[in-house]
Amino acid sequence: MSALSDSYLFCDRIARTRARNFYAAFRFLPKERRLTLSAFYAFCALSDDISDAGSGLTVAERRRNLADWRSSLDACFHGRADGPVFAALSDAIPKFNLPREPFDDLLRGIEMDLESCRYPTFADLQVYCRCVASSVGKVSVRIFGCDGDGADRYADNLGIAFQLTNIIRDLAEDVRANRFYLPLADLERFGYAEEDLRSAVYDQRFMELMQFQYDRARSYFQSADPSLAGGQACRLFPAEIMKAVYRRTLEEIRRRRFRIFDRRIKAPWYGKARVIAQIVSRNML
Numbered sequence: 001m002s003a004l005s006d007s008y009l010f011c012d013r014i015a016r017t018r019a020r021n022f023y024a025a026f027r028f029l030p031k032e033r034r035l036t037l038s039a040f041y042a043f044c045a046l047s048d049d050i051s052d053a054g055s056g057l058t059v060a061e062r063r064r065n066l067a068d069w070r071s072s073l074d075a076c077f078h079g080r081a082d083g084p085v086f087a088a089l090s091d092a093i094p095k096f097n098l099p100r101e102p103f104d105d106l107l108r109g110i111e112m113d114l115e116s117c118r119y120p121t122f123a124d125l126q127v128y129c130r131c132v133a134s135s136v137g138k139v140s141v142r143i144f145g146c147d148g149d150g151a152d153r154y155a156d157n158l159g160i161a162f163q164l165t166n167i168i169r170d171l172a173e174d175v176r177a178n179r180f181y182l183p184l185a186d187l188e189r190f191g192y193a194e195e196d197l198r199s200a201v202y203d204q205r206f207m208e209l210m211q212f213q214y215d216r217a218r219s220y221f222q223s224a225d226p227s228l229a230g231g232q233a234c235r236l237f238p239a240e241i242m243k244a245v246y247r248r249t250l251e252e253i254r255r256r257r258f259r260i261f262d263r264r265i266k267a268p269w270y271g272k273a274r275v276i277a278q279i280v281s282r283n284m285l
Contacts, residue, residue: 003087004087004088004091006084007039007081007084007085007087007088007091008035008038008039008088009035010042010084010085010088011035011038011039011041011042011043011084011085011088012034012035012038014038014041014042014045014046015037015038015041015042015045016038018041018045019041019045022041022242022245024241024245025238025239025241025242025245026038026238028237028238028241029143029144029238033096033143033144033145035088036088036092036095036096036143037140037143037238039085039088039089039092040089040092040098040136040139040140040143042085042088043073043085043086043089043103044106044136046069046085047069047106047107047110048110050062050065050066050069050110051066051110051111051113051114053177059114062114063111063114066107066110066111066114069107070104070107072086073086073103073104073107076089076090076093077093077100077103092143096142096143097142097147098139098142098143099138099139099142101135102134102135102136102138102139103135103139105130105131105134105135106131106132106135106136108131109128109130109131109132109135110131110132112128112131112132113132113179116178116179117174117178117179117180117181118180118184119180119181119182119183119184120183120184120185121183121184121185122183122185122186122216124183125181125183126160128163128181129159129160129163129164130156130159130160132163133159133160133162133163133166134155134156134158134159134160135159136159137154137155137156137158137159137162137239138152138155138156138159140155140239141154141155141229141235141236141239144235144236144237144238144239145232145235146229146232146235146236147232148229148230148232150228150229150230150232151228151229151232151236153228154224154225154226154228154229154236154239155239157220157221157223157224158220158221158224158239158242158243160220161217161218161220161221161223161224161243161246161247162242162246164213164216164217164220165217165246165247165249165250165253167181167182167213168210168213168214168217168250168253168258168260169249169253169260169264169265170264171197171260172200172260172261172264173264175197175198180194180197182197182209182213186209186212186213187209189209189212190205190206190208190209190212191205192205192206192209200261202259202261206258207257207258210258210260211254211258214250214253214254214258217250218247218250221243221246221247221250224243226239226240244275244278245267245275247275248267248275249265249266249267251267252265252266252267252268253265
């Protein structure tokens with residue numbers, strides 16, 4: 001087996017282990033595209049690890065690691081690979097014409113997480129969502145075989161929907177890590193304070209605040225319409241599987257009346273299997 005094949009398989013092992021909500025969709029791609037998506041996912045996962053406050057590193061040390069990672073990315077786009085992830089990406093980038101900008105946006109979003117997280121308005125939060133999530137979508141749709149503005153709009157809306165779902169689902173653990181992703185304007189609108197979040201106050205104000213977040217996330221899921229990609233819509237089939245699984249998580253959170261302070265809410269496996277089967281059946285028809 002060649003060194004390049006080993007690099008792709010290294011990335012695929014990372015994706016299988018860590019892409020819990022997404023890897024089922026990877027399996028519907030032809031092998032070359034699946035391994036490319038795994039390489040990109042491995043890059044995203046390892047990039048995200050750099051900002052992990054649980055690593056024990058100082059902010060300054062994590063910032064230096066991010067700068068080194070960005071230098072490795074730059075070398076990769078110039079055909080010089082450093083390690084298995086960048087070796088796989090160096091092969092995939094010209095093959096699938098992957099754009100540089102979303103890679104840079106992702107690292108910019110990760111750098112934002114090195115600071116204390118506060119977003120005055122939803123417009124401010126959108127910038128973050130587009131960096132850490134829509135950027136991933138814009139590369140992924142290229143790997144699926146789509147291009148053009150319509151596919152990018154689909155990826156943008158879906159990325160924001162995914163990230164808003166993450167913010168709702170992970171609210172309690174993010175607050176414990178001193179990360180506040182809910183826009184401060186939203187807290188003010190419902191008379192709910194940061195200290196209420198820290199104290200896990202579950203009352204009518206919180207319910208109304210979370211319903212507002214749910215409605216916003218749902219609207220972005222609805223705006224992520226594959227028809228935006230025109231004649232390439234059928235190539236978004238893997239993304240539609242991811243969308244269905246993630247939306248199932250959002251609906252489960254609402255069904256449990258936003259009891260996110262009690263435990264991390266997950267959609268049951270049989271619910272995910274059902275929505276995947278529905279998407280597969282619809283695509284076959």
